[in-house]
Amino acid sequence: MTIDADALLSGPRGRRLCLEYALAGSVVDTTGRGQDAATALYWAALALETGAVTLVSFSEGGHEPPAPPTVGAAEAAAALDTIEPDAPTEALLREALQRSVDAAKYWQPADGRDVLVAQDELTAPLRRIAGLIATAPAASWWRGPVDLADQWTTPWEGTACAVDAGETLAAWRAATLADEARSAAERPSDPTANWSGTWWSVPPHELVRTTRSLGPDGPAGLWWVEDSLGRNAAVATPVDAYPARVIELDGPEDWADLCRRHPLEVTASRRHDWFRVTGRDGRWVVPDWSAVAVEADGVHLTVRGYLTAATRLIDVGDGAASVLGGWNPDETYWFRGVAARPADAVRWHLVDDAWRRGS
Helix, strand or coil, X not given: CCCCHHHHCCCHHHXXXXXXXXXXXXXXXXXXXXXXXXXXXXXXXXXXXXXXXXXXXXXXXXXXXXXXXXXXXXXXXXXXXXXXXXXXXXXXXXXXXXXXXXXXCCCCCCCHHHHHHCCHHHHHHHHHHHHHHHCCHHHCCCCCCCCCCCEEECCCCCCCCCCCHHHHHHHHHHHHHHHHHXXXXXXXXXXXXXXXXXXXXXXXXXXXXEECEXXXXXXXXXXXXXXXXXXXXXXXXXXXXXXXXXXXXXXXXXXXXXXXXXXEECHHHHHXXXXXXXXXXXXXXXXXXXXXXXXXXEEXXXXXXXXXXXXXXXXXXXXXXXXXXXXXXXXEEECCCEEECXXXXXXXXXXXXXXXXXX
16 A cells, blocks of 8 residues: 555655655755755745744855845745656655654744745645655555564663563553643643643553664664654664554544544643644643553554654544654554564664664
């Protein structure tokens, strides 16, 4: 089952993927048009930044440097239309997706590039790029279910994280309820107030988490990590998976369905962070993972699911909404049905922005 171009453009991370892939193409353009386009897109995105931006420029003779150019959305769209990227290879798509994942933020407003690609003027040129990606063989698995024959865990502490899932989930639920009660008592109801806290909505990190291998480049869990904290070493351990049922999250509708079936209110604890991301003030819920674990052995987020659902408002119904935050592309959280093989673990190191297999 392949991904489609419209799906790529439906979510912030998918749109950012298309832009980053196009910008990678501008670098190798020998005509000069690519660099001109990249420069125009840079200035257009910079103008849309909401945080403080410092520009450093130099001029000869002590003269006042020229003012930054003004590039609007229409000009940015025209610039993007001039880029002719290379055919989407596994490496190009892996790197473009990595940059999209790196840009995902849930505790502050979207950056200028995310805002730029959400403009109506950019839709047509982005759709051309999305069409190239959607038909690429390298992206053919992005809508596929968890690959049970090829799963790796990459916990940064270097262990396979074998835990008692029942105890872990019970502790998570108790801590979430306590955080919500404390936030309701201590934090203001004004969503614009300067408060921050728990922004993620994933199962507890102590559970086994796996992704498939990307061949010689190692597991996807090395490359696509939200809020990665700059780690540069990891131990990847193969995991045997034999689940009875895995829930597949392939888009915002699947996330909303999970929230409707197993809602856990987190309005007070998520209100301020998620307002910055979505602009919404209202009731917030996440899936109650202790309840989800009763009906499934694991939950898998497809790459399509990530690209269409992450860093956006997801309506749940009955006045509630949610945000999918902190879940990496192709990642599966396991409640049961897996066993690690530490004897076959492989060390990986980040060298010049690329993961390399260690000895």
